[in-house]
Amino acid sequence: MAPWGYEKDNGPAHWHKDCPIANGKNQSPIDLINGEVKYDSGLKPLTAKYVPFSDAKFLNNGHSVQFQPSAGNGSELTGGPLAVKYNFEQFHFHWGNNDTEGSEHRVDGKMYPAELHFVHWNSTNPSFKDAVGSGGPNGLAVLGFFLKVGAENAALKPITDLIPKVKDAGTSVTVPSNFDMQAILPATLTDYYTYDGSLTTPPLAECVKWIVFKQPLEVSAAQMEAFRSVINRDGKPMGGNYRPPCPLHDRAVKTSFK
Numbered sequence: 178m179a180p181w182g183y184e185k186d187n188g189p190a191h192w193h194k195d196c197p198i199a200n201g202k203n204q205s206p207i208d209l210i211n212g213e214v215k216y217d218s219g220l221k222p223l224t225a226k227y228v229p230f231s232d233a234k235f236l237n238n239g240h241s242v243q244f245q246p247s248a249g250n251g252s253e254l255t256g257g258p259l260a261v262k263y264n265f266e267q268f269h270f271h272w273g274n275n276d277t278e279g280s281e282h283r284v285d286g287k288m289y290p291a292e293l294h295f296v297h298w299n300s301t302n303p304s305f306k307d308a309v310g311s312g313g314p315n316g317l318a319v320l321g322f323f324l325k326v327g328a329e330n331a332a333l334k335p336i337t338d339l340i341p342k343v344k345d346a347g348t349s350v351t352v353p354s355n356f357d358m359q360a361i362l363p364a365t366l367t368d369y370y371t372y373d374g375s376l377t378t379p380p381l382a383e384c385v386k387w388i389v390f391k392q393p394l395e396v397s398a399a400q401m402e403a404f405r406s407v408i409n410r411d412g413k414p415m416g417g418n419y420r421p422p423c424p425l426h427d428r429a430v431k432t433s434f435k
């Protein structure tokens with residue numbers, strides 16, 4: 178089979194052939210249906226402490242564009258539904274070719290134009306890869322932020338300004354060391370959905386505590402157009418790099434808000 182992608186011949190409907198877990202009972206993304214979620218007053222606020230990276234790359238890996246430090250630097254996530262500290266690994270995006278599609282998670286069936294994932298791994302493991310393979314839904318914690326078109330996002334501008342430099346698959350660029358990742362996050366990480374799920378691309382491991390924020394971030398139309406200029410490994414626009422929603426089966430979606 179051609180390497181996995183999002184086209185007709187290698188897209189989500191094909192992934193189960195190499196990754197049978199694709200048909201598992203804890204797959205992501207899902208449709209977050211407000212009538213079926215349950216408020217959990219025990220959910221604490223989340224705390225993300227991000228330290229500026231001196232050596233991070235922004236890269237086009239053929240199916241997303243990704244901010245990837247070369248090593249950890251003490252950036253971490255704690256609180257919320259998490260029992261231990263999680264180390265920051267990378268962030269990346271999923272988007273569509275128009276404003277009616279692009280996010281992976283949906284809210285009452287609605288898609289946003291894009292979704293930003295901040296990936297963290299359980300610090301009780303020796304490495305990110307061990308955390309992915311650690312079994313159970315506590316290996317990774319991924320923060321999901323919906324993006325909608327509105328005002329320019331000044332915190333993401335240093336990243337969206339780099340997109341033309343990683344237009345082609347396999348290209349990368351060094352991110353200026355004064356890039357302030359913390360500024361991307363809302364001041365308080367409240368009002369989120371959380372559930373046990375999986376990576377949304379192969380290997381689709383069911384190792385993720387998903388934390389999806391109710392409040393979308395805004396990006397300008399120009400910033401959205403920058404994403405839509407990115408090319409995948411087949412030389413086509415990368416837009417559409419989102420997996421459709423998976424069955425919830427007997428999972429509960431909890432909310433930190435009423």
Ligand SMILES: NS(=O)(=O)c1ccc(NCc2ccco2)c([N+](=O)[O-])c1
Nearest residue numbers: 294296309319375376377378379380
């Ligand atoms: N869209 S996501 O946040 O669920 C996601 C999906 C895949 C991977 N990685 C693919 C992988 C893991 C191990 C070997 O290869 C990551 N990640 O790496 O953070 C995140």
Ligand SMILES: [Zn+2]
Nearest residue numbers: 269271294377
């Ligand atoms: Zn993702």
